[in-house]
Amino acid sequence: MTIWMNTLTATLSIPNLGSSVPLLATATEGEADSALVLASVLLSLVVIYFASKLGGEICFRINLPPVLGELVGGVIVGVSALGLLIFPEGGATASDSLLMQFLQATSSLTPETAPAVFSAQAEVISVLSELGVIILLFEIGLESDLKELIRVGPQAAIVAVVGVVTPFVLGTVGLVYLFHLDIIPSVFAGAALTATSIGITAKVLSEINRLTSSEGQIIIGAAVLDDILGIIVLAVVASLVKTGEIQVINIVYLMISAATFLIGAILIGRLLRPFYVNLINQMKTRGQLLLVSLSFAFVLSYIAQVIQLEAILGSFAAGLVLAETEKRKELEEQILPIADIFVPIFFVCVGAKTDLSVLNPAIPSNREGLIIAAFLIVVAILGKVVTGFSIFGQPNLNKLAIGVGMIPRGEVGLVFAGVGSASGALSPSTDAAIIMMVILTTFVAPPLLRIVFSEPVPVPQEQQPNP
Known part of the structure:
Protein backbone atom coordinates (compact mmCIF):
# COMPACT_ATOMS: atom_id res chain seq x y z
CA MET A 1 0.00 0.00 0.00
CA THR A 2 1.29 3.45 -0.83
CA ILE A 3 -0.57 5.34 1.87
CA TRP A 4 2.61 6.08 3.78
CA MET A 5 4.19 7.36 0.58
CA ASN A 6 1.20 9.62 0.01
CA THR A 7 1.55 10.75 3.61
CA LEU A 8 5.21 11.55 3.02
CA THR A 9 4.31 13.51 -0.09
CA ALA A 10 1.63 15.39 1.79
CA THR A 11 4.08 16.34 4.54
CA LEU A 12 6.49 17.98 2.11
CA SER A 13 4.46 21.17 2.48
CA ILE A 14 3.11 22.22 5.87
CA PRO A 15 0.68 25.12 6.03
CA ASN A 16 1.88 27.52 8.69
CA LEU A 17 0.05 30.75 9.47
CA GLY A 18 -1.50 30.81 6.04
CA SER A 19 1.71 30.18 4.12
CA SER A 20 3.27 27.05 2.70
CA VAL A 21 6.59 26.16 4.32
CA PRO A 22 8.60 23.51 2.49
CA LEU A 23 9.57 20.72 4.83
CA LEU A 24 12.95 20.21 3.21
CA ALA A 25 13.86 23.80 3.88
CA THR A 26 12.77 23.43 7.48
CA ALA A 27 14.88 20.34 7.87
CA THR A 28 18.00 22.23 6.84
CA GLU A 29 17.42 24.74 9.63
CA GLY A 30 17.36 21.96 12.19
CA GLU A 31 18.08 18.34 11.25
CA ALA A 32 16.07 15.69 13.07
CA ASP A 33 18.10 14.06 15.85
CA SER A 34 17.59 10.30 15.58
CA ALA A 35 17.51 9.98 19.37
CA LEU A 36 14.75 12.59 19.62
CA VAL A 37 12.83 10.96 16.77
CA LEU A 38 13.02 7.65 18.61
CA ALA A 39 11.89 9.32 21.82
CA SER A 40 8.91 10.95 20.07
CA VAL A 41 7.92 7.66 18.44
CA LEU A 42 8.08 5.85 21.79
CA LEU A 43 5.90 8.51 23.40
CA SER A 44 3.47 8.31 20.49
CA LEU A 45 3.18 4.55 20.91
CA VAL A 46 2.51 4.97 24.64
CA VAL A 47 -0.29 7.41 23.81
CA ILE A 48 -1.67 5.09 21.11
CA TYR A 49 -1.67 1.99 23.29
CA PHE A 50 -3.17 3.80 26.28
CA ALA A 51 -5.95 5.29 24.15
CA SER A 52 -6.69 1.96 22.42
CA LYS A 53 -6.84 -0.08 25.61
CA LEU A 54 -8.81 2.45 27.62
CA GLY A 55 -11.37 2.90 24.86
CA GLY A 56 -11.48 -0.80 24.06
CA GLU A 57 -11.99 -1.82 27.68
CA ILE A 58 -14.82 0.67 28.16
CA CYS A 59 -16.60 -0.53 25.01
CA PHE A 60 -16.12 -4.18 25.90
CA ARG A 61 -17.71 -3.65 29.30
CA ILE A 62 -20.80 -2.06 27.78
CA ASN A 63 -21.10 -4.85 25.20
CA LEU A 64 -19.84 -2.86 22.23
CA PRO A 65 -17.01 -3.79 19.82
CA PRO A 66 -13.62 -2.81 21.30
CA VAL A 67 -12.57 -1.46 17.89
CA LEU A 68 -15.01 1.40 18.43
CA GLY A 69 -13.17 2.23 21.63
CA GLU A 70 -9.87 2.35 19.74
CA LEU A 71 -11.39 4.74 17.22
CA VAL A 72 -12.91 6.98 19.88
CA GLY A 73 -9.66 6.86 21.85
CA GLY A 74 -7.85 8.08 18.74
CA VAL A 75 -10.34 10.92 18.33
CA ILE A 76 -9.71 11.99 21.94
CA VAL A 77 -5.90 12.02 21.68
CA GLY A 78 -5.93 13.42 18.14
CA VAL A 79 -6.62 16.69 16.42
CA SER A 80 -10.25 16.82 17.56
CA ALA A 81 -9.47 16.95 21.29
CA LEU A 82 -6.16 16.70 23.18
CA GLY A 83 -3.74 17.20 20.26
CA LEU A 84 -1.30 14.57 21.53
CA LEU A 85 -1.18 12.59 18.28
CA ILE A 86 -1.45 14.83 15.22
CA PHE A 87 -0.09 14.65 11.70
CA PRO A 88 1.27 17.34 9.35
CA GLU A 89 -0.92 16.36 6.39
CA GLY A 90 -3.86 17.82 8.26
CA GLY A 91 -2.17 21.22 8.27
CA ALA A 92 -0.79 20.91 11.82
CA THR A 93 2.68 22.04 12.82
CA ALA A 94 5.06 20.99 15.58
CA SER A 95 3.84 23.85 17.77
CA ASP A 96 0.31 22.34 17.66
CA SER A 97 1.48 19.01 19.08
CA LEU A 98 1.35 18.62 22.86
CA LEU A 99 3.72 15.72 22.49
CA MET A 100 6.32 17.97 20.85
CA GLN A 101 5.79 20.54 23.58
CA PHE A 102 6.37 17.86 26.20
CA LEU A 103 9.58 16.82 24.45
CA GLN A 104 10.80 20.41 24.40
CA ALA A 105 10.16 20.67 28.14
CA THR A 106 11.83 17.37 29.05
CA SER A 107 14.62 16.95 26.48
CA SER A 108 17.06 18.86 24.31
CA LEU A 109 14.48 19.45 21.57
CA THR A 110 14.46 23.08 20.44
CA PRO A 111 11.82 25.04 18.52
CA GLU A 112 14.19 25.11 15.54
CA THR A 113 14.58 21.32 15.34
CA ALA A 114 11.01 20.48 16.40
CA PRO A 115 9.50 20.62 12.86
CA ALA A 116 11.98 18.05 11.52
CA VAL A 117 11.44 15.72 14.49
CA PHE A 118 7.66 16.20 14.23
CA SER A 119 7.67 15.26 10.54
CA ALA A 120 9.92 12.22 11.03
CA GLN A 121 7.82 11.01 13.97
CA ALA A 122 4.60 11.33 11.95
CA GLU A 123 6.15 9.43 9.05
CA VAL A 124 7.27 6.53 11.26
CA ILE A 125 3.87 6.26 12.95
CA SER A 126 2.18 6.33 9.54
CA VAL A 127 4.37 3.46 8.32
CA LEU A 128 3.58 1.45 11.46
CA SER A 129 -0.09 2.20 10.87
Whole structure:
Protein backbone atom coordinates (compact mmCIF):
# COMPACT_ATOMS: atom_id res chain seq x y z
CA MET A 1 0.00 0.00 0.00
CA THR A 2 1.29 3.45 -0.83
CA ILE A 3 -0.57 5.34 1.87
CA TRP A 4 2.61 6.08 3.78
CA MET A 5 4.19 7.36 0.58
CA ASN A 6 1.20 9.62 0.01
CA THR A 7 1.55 10.75 3.61
CA LEU A 8 5.21 11.55 3.02
CA THR A 9 4.31 13.51 -0.09
CA ALA A 10 1.63 15.39 1.79
CA THR A 11 4.08 16.34 4.54
CA LEU A 12 6.49 17.98 2.11
CA SER A 13 4.46 21.17 2.48
CA ILE A 14 3.11 22.22 5.87
CA PRO A 15 0.68 25.12 6.03
CA ASN A 16 1.88 27.52 8.69
CA LEU A 17 0.05 30.75 9.47
CA GLY A 18 -1.50 30.81 6.04
CA SER A 19 1.71 30.18 4.12
CA SER A 20 3.27 27.05 2.70
CA VAL A 21 6.59 26.16 4.32
CA PRO A 22 8.60 23.51 2.49
CA LEU A 23 9.57 20.72 4.83
CA LEU A 24 12.95 20.21 3.21
CA ALA A 25 13.86 23.80 3.88
CA THR A 26 12.77 23.43 7.48
CA ALA A 27 14.88 20.34 7.87
CA THR A 28 18.00 22.23 6.84
CA GLU A 29 17.42 24.74 9.63
CA GLY A 30 17.36 21.96 12.19
CA GLU A 31 18.08 18.34 11.25
CA ALA A 32 16.07 15.69 13.07
CA ASP A 33 18.10 14.06 15.85
CA SER A 34 17.59 10.30 15.58
CA ALA A 35 17.51 9.98 19.37
CA LEU A 36 14.75 12.59 19.62
CA VAL A 37 12.83 10.96 16.77
CA LEU A 38 13.02 7.65 18.61
CA ALA A 39 11.89 9.32 21.82
CA SER A 40 8.91 10.95 20.07
CA VAL A 41 7.92 7.66 18.44
CA LEU A 42 8.08 5.85 21.79
CA LEU A 43 5.90 8.51 23.40
CA SER A 44 3.47 8.31 20.49
CA LEU A 45 3.18 4.55 20.91
CA VAL A 46 2.51 4.97 24.64
CA VAL A 47 -0.29 7.41 23.81
CA ILE A 48 -1.67 5.09 21.11
CA TYR A 49 -1.67 1.99 23.29
CA PHE A 50 -3.17 3.80 26.28
CA ALA A 51 -5.95 5.29 24.15
CA SER A 52 -6.69 1.96 22.42
CA LYS A 53 -6.84 -0.08 25.61
CA LEU A 54 -8.81 2.45 27.62
CA GLY A 55 -11.37 2.90 24.86
CA GLY A 56 -11.48 -0.80 24.06
CA GLU A 57 -11.99 -1.82 27.68
CA ILE A 58 -14.82 0.67 28.16
CA CYS A 59 -16.60 -0.53 25.01
CA PHE A 60 -16.12 -4.18 25.90
CA ARG A 61 -17.71 -3.65 29.30
CA ILE A 62 -20.80 -2.06 27.78
CA ASN A 63 -21.10 -4.85 25.20
CA LEU A 64 -19.84 -2.86 22.23
CA PRO A 65 -17.01 -3.79 19.82
CA PRO A 66 -13.62 -2.81 21.30
CA VAL A 67 -12.57 -1.46 17.89
CA LEU A 68 -15.01 1.40 18.43
CA GLY A 69 -13.17 2.23 21.63
CA GLU A 70 -9.87 2.35 19.74
CA LEU A 71 -11.39 4.74 17.22
CA VAL A 72 -12.91 6.98 19.88
CA GLY A 73 -9.66 6.86 21.85
CA GLY A 74 -7.85 8.08 18.74
CA VAL A 75 -10.34 10.92 18.33
CA ILE A 76 -9.71 11.99 21.94
CA VAL A 77 -5.90 12.02 21.68
CA GLY A 78 -5.93 13.42 18.14
CA VAL A 79 -6.62 16.69 16.42
CA SER A 80 -10.25 16.82 17.56
CA ALA A 81 -9.47 16.95 21.29
CA LEU A 82 -6.16 16.70 23.18
CA GLY A 83 -3.74 17.20 20.26
CA LEU A 84 -1.30 14.57 21.53
CA LEU A 85 -1.18 12.59 18.28
CA ILE A 86 -1.45 14.83 15.22
CA PHE A 87 -0.09 14.65 11.70
CA PRO A 88 1.27 17.34 9.35
CA GLU A 89 -0.92 16.36 6.39
CA GLY A 90 -3.86 17.82 8.26
CA GLY A 91 -2.17 21.22 8.27
CA ALA A 92 -0.79 20.91 11.82
CA THR A 93 2.68 22.04 12.82
CA ALA A 94 5.06 20.99 15.58
CA SER A 95 3.84 23.85 17.77
CA ASP A 96 0.31 22.34 17.66
CA SER A 97 1.48 19.01 19.08
CA LEU A 98 1.35 18.62 22.86
CA LEU A 99 3.72 15.72 22.49
CA MET A 100 6.32 17.97 20.85
CA GLN A 101 5.79 20.54 23.58
CA PHE A 102 6.37 17.86 26.20
CA LEU A 103 9.58 16.82 24.45
CA GLN A 104 10.80 20.41 24.40
CA ALA A 105 10.16 20.67 28.14
CA THR A 106 11.83 17.37 29.05
CA SER A 107 14.62 16.95 26.48
CA SER A 108 17.06 18.86 24.31
CA LEU A 109 14.48 19.45 21.57
CA THR A 110 14.46 23.08 20.44
CA PRO A 111 11.82 25.04 18.52
CA GLU A 112 14.19 25.11 15.54
CA THR A 113 14.58 21.32 15.34
CA ALA A 114 11.01 20.48 16.40
CA PRO A 115 9.50 20.62 12.86
CA ALA A 116 11.98 18.05 11.52
CA VAL A 117 11.44 15.72 14.49
CA PHE A 118 7.66 16.20 14.23
CA SER A 119 7.67 15.26 10.54
CA ALA A 120 9.92 12.22 11.03
CA GLN A 121 7.82 11.01 13.97
CA ALA A 122 4.60 11.33 11.95
CA GLU A 123 6.15 9.43 9.05
CA VAL A 124 7.27 6.53 11.26
CA ILE A 125 3.87 6.26 12.95
CA SER A 126 2.18 6.33 9.54
CA VAL A 127 4.37 3.46 8.32
CA LEU A 128 3.58 1.45 11.46
CA SER A 129 -0.09 2.20 10.87
CA GLU A 130 0.15 0.80 7.34
CA LEU A 131 1.83 -2.34 8.65
CA GLY A 132 -1.08 -2.59 11.04
CA VAL A 133 -3.71 -2.64 8.31
CA ILE A 134 -1.67 -5.14 6.26
CA ILE A 135 -1.50 -7.48 9.25
CA LEU A 136 -5.20 -6.90 9.94
CA LEU A 137 -6.18 -8.03 6.45
CA PHE A 138 -3.83 -11.01 6.75
CA GLU A 139 -5.63 -11.96 9.96
CA ILE A 140 -9.06 -11.52 8.31
CA GLY A 141 -7.92 -13.79 5.49
CA LEU A 142 -6.84 -16.43 8.01
CA GLU A 143 -10.26 -16.32 9.65
CA SER A 144 -12.06 -16.73 6.32
CA ASP A 145 -13.00 -20.15 4.95
CA LEU A 146 -13.34 -20.56 1.20
CA LYS A 147 -14.89 -24.03 1.54
CA GLU A 148 -17.53 -22.72 3.92
CA LEU A 149 -18.22 -19.86 1.53
CA ILE A 150 -18.76 -22.32 -1.32
CA ARG A 151 -20.96 -24.51 0.89
CA VAL A 152 -23.29 -21.66 1.80
CA GLY A 153 -24.09 -21.40 -1.88
CA PRO A 154 -25.82 -18.88 -4.11
CA GLN A 155 -28.00 -17.36 -1.38
CA ALA A 156 -25.04 -15.83 0.38
CA ALA A 157 -23.61 -14.74 -2.97
CA ILE A 158 -26.84 -12.91 -3.86
CA VAL A 159 -26.93 -11.18 -0.48
CA ALA A 160 -23.27 -10.19 -0.76
CA VAL A 161 -23.51 -8.83 -4.31
CA VAL A 162 -26.68 -6.86 -3.58
CA GLY A 163 -25.10 -5.61 -0.35
CA VAL A 164 -22.12 -4.27 -2.27
CA VAL A 165 -23.80 -2.92 -5.40
CA THR A 166 -26.83 -1.23 -3.78
CA PRO A 167 -25.09 1.04 -1.24
CA PHE A 168 -22.22 1.72 -3.63
CA VAL A 169 -24.50 2.91 -6.43
CA LEU A 170 -26.87 4.83 -4.16
CA GLY A 171 -24.03 6.47 -2.26
CA THR A 172 -21.96 7.43 -5.30
CA VAL A 173 -24.87 8.70 -7.40
CA GLY A 174 -26.38 10.56 -4.46
CA LEU A 175 -23.15 12.35 -3.59
CA VAL A 176 -22.51 13.33 -7.20
CA TYR A 177 -26.00 14.54 -8.13
CA LEU A 178 -27.46 15.64 -4.80
CA PHE A 179 -24.37 17.13 -3.16
CA HIS A 180 -22.32 17.88 -6.31
CA LEU A 181 -19.17 16.26 -4.95
CA ASP A 182 -16.34 15.41 -7.33
CA ILE A 183 -16.47 11.92 -8.79
CA ILE A 184 -13.39 10.50 -7.01
CA PRO A 185 -14.41 11.32 -3.41
CA SER A 186 -17.96 10.25 -4.27
CA VAL A 187 -16.76 6.89 -5.55
CA PHE A 188 -14.54 6.44 -2.48
CA ALA A 189 -17.38 7.29 -0.09
CA GLY A 190 -19.67 4.94 -2.00
CA ALA A 191 -17.05 2.20 -1.72
CA ALA A 192 -16.86 2.73 2.04
CA LEU A 193 -20.57 1.89 2.22
CA THR A 194 -20.01 -1.61 0.82
CA ALA A 195 -18.16 -3.08 3.79
CA THR A 196 -19.57 -5.53 6.35
CA SER A 197 -17.89 -6.44 9.64
CA ILE A 198 -18.05 -10.20 9.95
CA GLY A 199 -16.49 -10.09 13.41
CA ILE A 200 -19.20 -7.91 14.95
CA THR A 201 -22.08 -9.81 13.36
CA ALA A 202 -20.65 -13.22 14.24
CA LYS A 203 -20.19 -12.19 17.87
CA VAL A 204 -23.80 -11.04 18.21
CA LEU A 205 -25.20 -14.12 16.44
CA SER A 206 -23.18 -16.33 18.77
CA GLU A 207 -24.44 -14.48 21.83
CA ILE A 208 -28.10 -14.95 20.84
CA ASN A 209 -27.57 -18.59 19.73
CA ARG A 210 -28.41 -17.88 16.07
CA LEU A 211 -25.02 -18.54 14.51
CA THR A 212 -26.01 -22.00 13.22
CA SER A 213 -29.47 -20.96 12.00
CA SER A 214 -30.17 -20.68 8.28
CA GLU A 215 -30.20 -16.90 8.59
CA GLY A 216 -26.96 -16.94 10.54
CA GLN A 217 -25.19 -19.13 7.99
CA ILE A 218 -26.33 -16.91 5.11
CA ILE A 219 -25.21 -13.76 6.98
CA ILE A 220 -21.77 -15.17 7.77
CA GLY A 221 -21.24 -16.54 4.26
CA ALA A 222 -22.33 -13.26 2.70
CA ALA A 223 -20.11 -11.30 5.09
CA VAL A 224 -17.11 -13.43 4.09
CA LEU A 225 -17.83 -12.81 0.40
CA ASP A 226 -18.42 -9.14 1.23
CA ASP A 227 -14.89 -8.99 2.59
CA ILE A 228 -13.52 -10.33 -0.69
CA LEU A 229 -15.66 -8.04 -2.84
CA GLY A 230 -14.92 -5.12 -0.54
CA ILE A 231 -11.17 -5.62 -0.80
CA ILE A 232 -11.42 -5.71 -4.59
CA VAL A 233 -13.56 -2.56 -4.59
CA LEU A 234 -11.08 -0.86 -2.27
CA ALA A 235 -8.16 -1.85 -4.46
CA VAL A 236 -9.92 -0.57 -7.58
CA VAL A 237 -10.99 2.73 -6.03
CA ALA A 238 -7.62 3.39 -4.41
CA SER A 239 -5.91 2.73 -7.73
CA LEU A 240 -8.27 5.19 -9.40
CA VAL A 241 -7.21 7.78 -6.85
CA LYS A 242 -3.58 7.20 -7.83
CA THR A 243 -4.19 7.58 -11.56
CA GLY A 244 -6.68 10.41 -11.18
CA GLU A 245 -8.71 9.06 -14.09
CA ILE A 246 -12.23 7.69 -14.17
CA GLN A 247 -12.58 5.66 -17.35
CA VAL A 248 -14.72 2.59 -17.90
CA ILE A 249 -11.88 0.69 -19.56
CA ASN A 250 -9.63 1.65 -16.65
CA ILE A 251 -12.16 0.40 -14.11
CA VAL A 252 -12.66 -2.88 -16.00
CA TYR A 253 -8.89 -3.35 -16.25
CA LEU A 254 -8.40 -2.74 -12.53
CA MET A 255 -11.25 -5.06 -11.57
CA ILE A 256 -9.88 -7.80 -13.80
CA SER A 257 -6.40 -7.21 -12.38
CA ALA A 258 -7.67 -7.42 -8.80
CA ALA A 259 -9.75 -10.54 -9.44
CA THR A 260 -6.95 -12.20 -11.44
CA PHE A 261 -4.40 -11.43 -8.76
CA LEU A 262 -6.61 -12.75 -5.97
CA ILE A 263 -7.60 -15.94 -7.80
CA GLY A 264 -4.09 -16.49 -9.15
CA ALA A 265 -2.51 -15.98 -5.73
CA ILE A 266 -4.91 -18.52 -4.20
CA LEU A 267 -4.32 -21.12 -6.94
CA ILE A 268 -0.54 -20.73 -6.88
CA GLY A 269 -0.60 -20.70 -3.09
CA ARG A 270 -2.45 -24.02 -3.08
CA LEU A 271 0.27 -25.52 -5.27
CA LEU A 272 2.95 -24.24 -2.87
CA ARG A 273 1.19 -25.39 0.29
CA PRO A 274 3.08 -28.72 0.58
CA PHE A 275 6.40 -26.91 0.18
CA TYR A 276 5.33 -24.36 2.81
CA VAL A 277 4.34 -27.04 5.34
CA ASN A 278 7.50 -29.09 4.72
CA LEU A 279 9.67 -26.02 5.09
CA ILE A 280 8.07 -25.15 8.42
CA ASN A 281 8.40 -28.70 9.70
CA GLN A 282 12.08 -28.93 8.77
CA MET A 283 13.09 -25.63 10.36
CA LYS A 284 14.30 -25.85 13.96
CA THR A 285 14.75 -22.21 14.93
CA ARG A 286 12.22 -20.25 16.95
CA GLY A 287 9.49 -18.32 15.13
CA GLN A 288 9.78 -20.23 11.87
CA LEU A 289 6.02 -20.45 11.28
CA LEU A 290 5.32 -16.79 11.99
CA LEU A 291 8.25 -15.37 10.02
CA VAL A 292 7.79 -17.59 6.96
CA SER A 293 4.06 -16.82 6.90
CA LEU A 294 4.57 -13.07 7.26
CA SER A 295 7.23 -13.18 4.55
CA PHE A 296 4.72 -14.87 2.25
CA ALA A 297 2.14 -12.20 3.09
CA PHE A 298 4.63 -9.40 2.49
CA VAL A 299 5.72 -10.88 -0.85
CA LEU A 300 2.12 -10.98 -2.08
CA SER A 301 1.57 -7.47 -0.69
CA TYR A 302 4.63 -6.27 -2.60
CA ILE A 303 3.42 -7.87 -5.84
CA ALA A 304 -0.01 -6.29 -5.43
CA GLN A 305 1.64 -2.94 -4.78
CA VAL A 306 3.90 -2.96 -7.82
CA ILE A 307 1.05 -3.90 -10.18
CA GLN A 308 -0.86 -0.81 -9.04
CA LEU A 309 -3.20 -2.62 -6.67
CA GLU A 310 -3.23 -2.33 -2.88
CA ALA A 311 -0.85 -4.17 -0.57
CA ILE A 312 -3.78 -5.21 1.63
CA LEU A 313 -5.16 -7.31 -1.24
CA GLY A 314 -1.93 -9.32 -1.19
CA SER A 315 -1.97 -9.86 2.56
CA PHE A 316 -5.65 -10.88 2.43
CA ALA A 317 -4.88 -13.40 -0.33
CA ALA A 318 -1.99 -14.77 1.73
CA GLY A 319 -4.32 -15.26 4.67
CA LEU A 320 -6.84 -17.12 2.51
CA VAL A 321 -4.12 -19.43 1.20
CA LEU A 322 -2.58 -20.22 4.59
CA ALA A 323 -6.03 -20.70 6.13
CA GLU A 324 -6.29 -23.95 4.13
CA THR A 325 -3.10 -25.47 5.58
CA GLU A 326 -2.71 -27.63 8.66
CA LYS A 327 -0.81 -24.78 10.31
CA ARG A 328 -3.86 -22.49 10.39
CA LYS A 329 -4.76 -22.76 14.07
CA GLU A 330 -1.16 -22.47 15.20
CA LEU A 331 -0.60 -19.49 12.92
CA GLU A 332 -3.76 -17.76 14.14
CA GLU A 333 -2.48 -18.03 17.70
CA GLN A 334 0.94 -16.69 16.77
CA ILE A 335 -0.33 -13.78 14.68
CA LEU A 336 -2.56 -12.48 17.49
CA PRO A 337 0.20 -10.79 19.55
CA ILE A 338 1.63 -9.26 16.37
CA ALA A 339 -1.81 -7.92 15.47
CA ASP A 340 -2.24 -6.66 19.04
CA ILE A 341 0.90 -4.57 18.59
CA PHE A 342 0.30 -3.10 15.14
CA VAL A 343 -3.45 -3.08 14.44
CA PRO A 344 -4.38 -0.62 17.25
CA ILE A 345 -1.92 1.84 15.74
CA PHE A 346 -4.00 1.89 12.57
CA PHE A 347 -7.35 2.40 14.26
CA VAL A 348 -6.10 5.02 16.72
CA CYS A 349 -4.43 6.90 13.87
CA VAL A 350 -7.69 6.86 11.89
CA GLY A 351 -9.44 8.42 14.87
CA ALA A 352 -6.60 10.84 15.57
CA LYS A 353 -6.68 12.17 12.00
CA THR A 354 -10.45 12.69 12.09
CA ASP A 355 -11.25 16.34 12.68
CA LEU A 356 -14.76 16.28 14.09
CA SER A 357 -14.82 20.06 14.24
CA VAL A 358 -15.76 20.03 10.56
CA LEU A 359 -19.14 18.65 11.66
CA ASN A 360 -19.82 21.45 14.14
CA PRO A 361 -23.29 22.75 13.15
CA ALA A 362 -22.51 26.16 14.65
CA ILE A 363 -20.19 26.80 11.69
CA PRO A 364 -22.27 27.36 8.52
CA SER A 365 -19.65 25.83 6.24
CA ASN A 366 -19.82 22.57 8.20
CA ARG A 367 -23.52 21.98 7.74
CA GLU A 368 -23.05 20.33 4.38
CA GLY A 369 -20.82 17.73 6.05
CA LEU A 370 -23.55 16.95 8.56
CA ILE A 371 -26.09 16.53 5.78
CA ILE A 372 -23.68 14.23 3.92
CA ALA A 373 -23.20 12.19 7.11
CA ALA A 374 -26.97 11.81 7.53
CA PHE A 375 -27.29 10.76 3.87
CA LEU A 376 -24.50 8.17 4.18
CA ILE A 377 -26.05 6.73 7.35
CA VAL A 378 -29.45 6.29 5.68
CA VAL A 379 -27.90 4.68 2.59
CA ALA A 380 -25.65 2.50 4.75
CA ILE A 381 -28.61 1.05 6.66
CA LEU A 382 -31.14 0.74 3.83
CA GLY A 383 -28.52 -0.52 1.37
CA LYS A 384 -27.89 -3.54 3.59
CA VAL A 385 -31.42 -4.15 4.91
CA VAL A 386 -32.70 -4.73 1.34
CA THR A 387 -30.19 -7.56 0.84
CA GLY A 388 -32.29 -10.03 2.81
CA PHE A 389 -35.29 -9.40 0.58
CA SER A 390 -33.22 -10.25 -2.50
CA ILE A 391 -33.64 -13.95 -1.63
CA PHE A 392 -36.74 -15.39 -3.28
CA GLY A 393 -38.58 -18.65 -2.78
CA GLN A 394 -37.92 -19.16 0.92
CA PRO A 395 -40.79 -17.63 2.92
CA ASN A 396 -39.61 -19.18 6.19
CA LEU A 397 -36.39 -17.15 6.25
CA ASN A 398 -36.22 -14.09 8.48
CA LYS A 399 -35.16 -11.82 5.64
CA LEU A 400 -35.15 -8.68 7.75
CA ALA A 401 -32.70 -10.33 10.14
CA ILE A 402 -30.39 -11.20 7.24
CA GLY A 403 -30.37 -7.59 6.09
CA VAL A 404 -29.82 -6.22 9.59
CA GLY A 405 -26.96 -8.66 10.10
CA MET A 406 -25.14 -7.03 7.16
CA ILE A 407 -25.37 -3.49 8.58
CA PRO A 408 -22.28 -3.12 10.81
CA ARG A 409 -19.19 -1.71 9.10
CA GLY A 410 -16.80 -1.97 12.07
CA GLU A 411 -13.10 -2.40 11.39
CA VAL A 412 -13.68 -3.06 7.68
CA GLY A 413 -15.36 0.31 7.23
CA LEU A 414 -12.53 1.97 9.11
CA VAL A 415 -10.04 0.44 6.68
CA PHE A 416 -11.87 2.20 3.84
CA ALA A 417 -11.97 5.48 5.77
CA GLY A 418 -8.30 5.25 6.66
CA VAL A 419 -7.23 4.50 3.08
CA GLY A 420 -9.38 7.31 1.69
CA SER A 421 -8.14 9.82 4.26
CA ALA A 422 -4.47 8.98 3.82
CA SER A 423 -4.70 9.00 0.01
CA GLY A 424 -6.06 12.54 0.04
CA ALA A 425 -9.17 11.51 -1.89
CA LEU A 426 -11.54 12.66 0.86
CA SER A 427 -12.12 16.15 2.19
CA PRO A 428 -12.11 16.51 6.00
CA SER A 429 -15.91 16.79 6.13
CA THR A 430 -16.45 13.74 3.90
CA ASP A 431 -13.90 11.73 5.87
CA ALA A 432 -15.57 12.64 9.18
CA ALA A 433 -18.97 11.81 7.67
CA ILE A 434 -17.75 8.32 6.75
CA ILE A 435 -16.37 7.85 10.27
CA MET A 436 -19.74 8.86 11.70
CA MET A 437 -21.46 6.36 9.40
CA VAL A 438 -19.11 3.59 10.55
CA ILE A 439 -19.63 4.43 14.22
CA LEU A 440 -23.43 4.62 14.00
CA THR A 441 -23.92 1.45 11.94
CA THR A 442 -21.62 -0.46 14.28
CA PHE A 443 -23.47 0.85 17.32
CA VAL A 444 -27.02 0.16 16.09
CA ALA A 445 -26.46 -3.27 14.55
CA PRO A 446 -26.07 -5.35 17.78
CA PRO A 447 -29.32 -4.14 19.42
CA LEU A 448 -31.20 -4.32 16.10
CA LEU A 449 -30.07 -7.93 15.61
CA ARG A 450 -31.39 -8.81 19.03
CA ILE A 451 -34.73 -7.20 18.17
CA VAL A 452 -35.24 -8.89 14.79
CA PHE A 453 -34.25 -12.23 16.33
CA SER A 454 -36.66 -11.67 19.21
CA GLU A 455 -38.39 -15.05 18.86
CA PRO A 456 -37.20 -17.53 21.49
CA VAL A 457 -34.66 -20.09 20.38
CA PRO A 458 -35.93 -23.66 20.62
CA VAL A 459 -34.14 -25.57 23.41
CA PRO A 460 -33.06 -29.12 22.50
CA GLN A 461 -34.98 -31.87 24.35
CA GLU A 462 -31.92 -33.07 26.23
CA GLN A 463 -31.31 -29.53 27.55
CA GLN A 464 -34.86 -28.99 28.81
CA PRO A 465 -35.25 -29.11 32.60
CA ASN A 466 -36.96 -32.07 34.19
CA PRO A 467 -40.50 -31.41 35.42
